[in-house]
Amino acid sequence: MAVPLRVAHDWFNRSPVDGFILAILGAVIVAALLPAKGDAAEVLDWVVVVAIAALFFLYGTRLHPREALDGLKHWRLHLTILAFTFVVFPLVGLAIGPLVEPIVGDDLYAGLLFLCLVPSTVQSSIAFTSIARGNVPGAIVSASASNILGVVLTPLLVVLLMTTDGDVTIDGTSVLKILGQILLPFIVGQIARPWVGPFFARHAKITKLADRGTIVLVVYVAFSEGVREGIWSIVDAGQLVAVAVISLILVLVMLLVTRWVPQRLEFSREDVIAIQFCGTKKSLATGLPMATVLFAGSTVGLIVLPLMIFHQIQLILCSWLATRYGREADAATVS
Template sequence: MRALRFLPDSFTMMLVATVLLATVVPAQGVYVDAFNDLTIFAIALLFFMHGAKLSRKAILEGSNNWRLHLWVMFSTFVLFPILGLLFQWWHPVDVSPQIYSGFVFLCILPATVQSAIAFTSMAGGNVAAAVCSASASSLLGIFVSPLLVSLLMHVQGDTGNGLEQMWHIILQLLLPFVAGHLLRPLIGGFVEKHKKMIGKTDRTSILLVVYTAFSEAVTQGIWHKVGVGSFAFIVAFCLVLLTFILVINTYVARWLGFAKADEITIVFCGSKKSLANGIPLANILFPVSAVGMMVLPLMIFHQVQLMTCAVLAKRYQDKQRKVAQSELVTATVQAKGQ
């Protein structure tokens, strides 16, 4: 049963199928504009649902742990980018420069929300703080990630000027997010009741953006630039990057004297990168021909972080259970002694 946790999840299999579909039957001709328009709508819907799912009460409950949130933001928007830039500078393997740029883009993205909270809960961490930290990271990422792209990355192509990009971000990401959150008092009950259906809507939106991006990438010859060796290199570095971040966050949390529940929150919230935020942002910030290559490391990192953190969360859960059982035995012995 332990080996099953290393199998790809259903969403990852759908991502692979979408990339294969775009490889075999890419959108071409008149369908390109239609898919681009549909993608814009899908991204807006995705962020509208993100806003509608965001609970103000849960955020307020975990907002007072400022030291924890400060480190998570540092890990997400400072430590990760530094590692990405060092790796790009080191350039250890001769692969396409766009792959290294894709890793830098991966490193400047915000954290996930759903998986960070789910793993924190499973491991016995501070769930209220995880909700607050992951949600704040996702919201900040709408502004911080594009700013870091402009400061740290040099992408060739016509992506528009900074003001034009910011307008697209506000229009496609921020306004739908704010609208969804403001409408939560009206639609919150519906959202909570139909979580599975809304989850499918989120995934469909991401799959549509992936198909559109990879259709263009295929016509630009992405698979001539990414062979088996390059793909294996991406997987290997995703594992190295995630391991490095997990180790740093674990030991920093202990060094700073955080409780075990807060340590767990830091480990899972400070090590994630959001596919749901990253793909729409790439679609806005980069030339259409570059999007497929830019998001390839992110798509692979998405699966690596899910499999690795599932095992790590189970280990934390087992340790917490053993500690609880030991404390129960000790309390029972003491009670009998009295």
């Protein structure tokens, strides 16, 4: 009996569908069955504001300024990754518009375009780069820089590239909310880092719990709003399948491009891996809070849905790819 249990435990640990993803799906189901209404919804809206500010304060306590300065020496690597994140991805998002918007509808296409504008992930980009035996220090700096710059660049890209038709309102007030709710807490976290940083470093589970807990809360509130407004009645199974297929193709295309271009630019194997995993990832942790602020009072549930689907697909594919690269590196070392 112990052997099957151990095998099941090992499989669950390796499975890309971890407890975090299950919690997100659970939040969607609970919101569909028991959406927040009335006073409870208003209270939760304020809780989300405080939770997001606290989350980015914690992000500010993570990154040592010296690490960022030291890592900036490899400027070609970082510029390449940032170019994929904030230039190539947005251009791809605009290019696919005429093809996919008639299929998935305006709001879901807005979500697909929005996911192309958010910064890269931090934890998973670094983790996959490490598993693949890539340039981990470079990945740390690039992924962190992507999130820092994304606090400013993503709202600006949204203003420049996304329309303001319908209920979506994107203006200077939204950008100020982003700066006050996300950038300011991050800066305060950087300032407070010498005093509180060691505590959070010793208690990493606190940051992880706040990170994932905030995302689950944002998902619940966003989808509750969607249920209250009845917007889910306009989305059918075919549209959801289409979003999943488009997300899969988008991940595959970006994985190929972020490998082919760096190889042509004669980056080392380690750098190519860092570029591939940092340049193709899109952050659910950063994207959801931003969407909540930028699209407050709108069909935010539909807009964040493509990012949630894309996030799961990128985890599955990158997990498989990183493991394959790691095995190849180990085999080359042995031989």
